[in-house]
Amino acid sequence: MIKSRTFVYIISAIFLLSLALAAYLLLRPAPGRVAEIRSDGVLIRSVDLDLVRKPERLTVTSEWGENVVLIEPGRICVESADCPDGVCVASGWLDGAAPIVCLPHRLVITLTGGGSDVDAVTG
């Protein structure tokens, strides 16, 4: 028999460690301003959000379904989707290090630094 106290220690340790890690990972600023849209692991489009001048809708169609990605100056989100859960739409605007994910359609949008052209934006 494992003592209940042992479980309390293990579970508390996992909980506190995860909480700290989650806070750190999700609250830290995004690594860059380049949004990468991937479907099934394949890069569909890479957009520097600071260079976007007018809003644009990008429809990503895969064999599993359709997601409409809204790209606006400085920000990006999934506007609508025909996936069963709609988590990607509910995620709202992409900010921070946590990517927008549509698991049913294998769609992922991440923010990255996009290489060395970070300084070029200010030029």
Added chain:
Amino acid sequence: MWTRLRGDGMELRRLIRDSVLAAAALAIFVVELHLPDLVPIPGVKLGLANIVTLITLYALSPWDALAVLTVRVLLGALFSGNMMALLYSAAGGLLAFFVMAALRPFTSTRQLWAVSALAAIAHNLGQIAAAILVTSTPSLLVYLPVLAVSGVITGLFTGFAAQFALPRIKKVLKDGK
């Protein structure tokens, strides 16, 4: 469950009993589908159907629990119309099952909360691993701590639910003789 039905009716009784448990798990699963999402984070959910898996594991045997789990996961994906989710829930469900089955010999029926919390974390681990493989996006790993936090909370909740229900359901299952 997969063995041929013997003449004494024991196997038939077991088949029916496990079927009823699977049906109960499936009903709980479908009801939970209709509850609004608590937070818009992929993979976060209550996992109420695991109450049935836990109860089956402790009232009956690991084999019964695995049978109930398998039927629920397969039919659940079918009923929800979300076949993609089958991959994630199968990976998570199996990993969670292994954790629960491994802990069973070392735990009492008053420790279901702990088993459930650890199983929930295992479930999320399996889910994330499947998602990373499927989408080939290693950065999904940033969700692991978030899912672990939610897993502890929801796992404790469903674990206590199973723990309080177990003595009553065990009585029904035994009296069915």
